[in-house]
Amino acid sequence: MAAHIDHIVFDIGKVLIHYDPNIPFSRIIPDDGERRWFFENVCTHDWNLEQDRGRTWEEAEDLLIAEHPDREEQIRAFRKHWREMVPHAYEGSVAIMESLIDQGRDVTMLTNFASDTFRHAQELFPFLKKPRGVTVSGDIKLIKPDVAIYEKHARDFGLKPEATLFIDDSYPNVEGARKAGWQAVHFVDAETLKRDLDALGVAY
Template identity: 60%
Template structure:
């Protein structure tokens, strides 16, 4: 029997909102082999992670262009076409989220996002305002899965660790949450999430 869950913390990307940088880049770099190389060597996940930590886009672009000057236009295209990368939300997942926020459950959001791109996402998907509050990694200079961002979120919102359940699509982030005593559910789809919530005593 798990402890009573009083706080539910949601990730956003790939849990509530779809994110795919390939959407604009299938047009920008039509050649699949070149495009794969670009994301493996130029605008890598690690490179983008630093924007989530709060690095300014101008600095990020300058760093990447210094490494690959011939790719300057494609590097700048990443930020210029960023909004295309969040084309839709997962309606069934959002429905579940809204049921939770409309109930007596305490729901907050904890996301890895650059501050300016999160402003775009927030404006595009107003349901994100329906939780009690949001910790955005780039605004606090910390990123998942590091322990400090989970501690910061818990302190900010007064969460009791053993009564907190974290929902994220990445297993490494779930492990980060568990490192400070939270429970975790790795998200795959809304139906699975609803089943997993029920196992924690949360019937929606």
């Protein structure tokens, strides 16, 4: 039987706010095949993840431009048009989080996010300032699913791992939390999250 839950930790991207780099790049690189090639070979997921680990955008851009000088404008467009990649919040899951906070639940956030774009996100989506606090990977140079980031979050916020519930859209990140001794659920949508919380006895 699961332990009592005292702490609830939310991921952010694709749990509370939408994220999709194809939104601006469907305009910047209209051809589907070329755009897919660009994301698989130039501005890749792994490249972007290093900004979440703390690498500066300047370093990141310089690295790729040295390798792909003919793609300089498109490479710089990734950071330049980041705002378009986060077009809206997920109202259902935000409402759940806010309700938990209003009830007096201990809510924090743990996210893979570059430091500067996270601060921008907080201005765009003020509800990101409502939880007790947040661990941003880019600030501490650790990323999910490294067990160390969960352990640091638990230490910094005084969480009991076995009494902590983590909510993330990524299976590897959910598994990372479980390896750290947390309870965790995979986020699909708000309705699924409600069912998961019901099953764990968490009113929202």
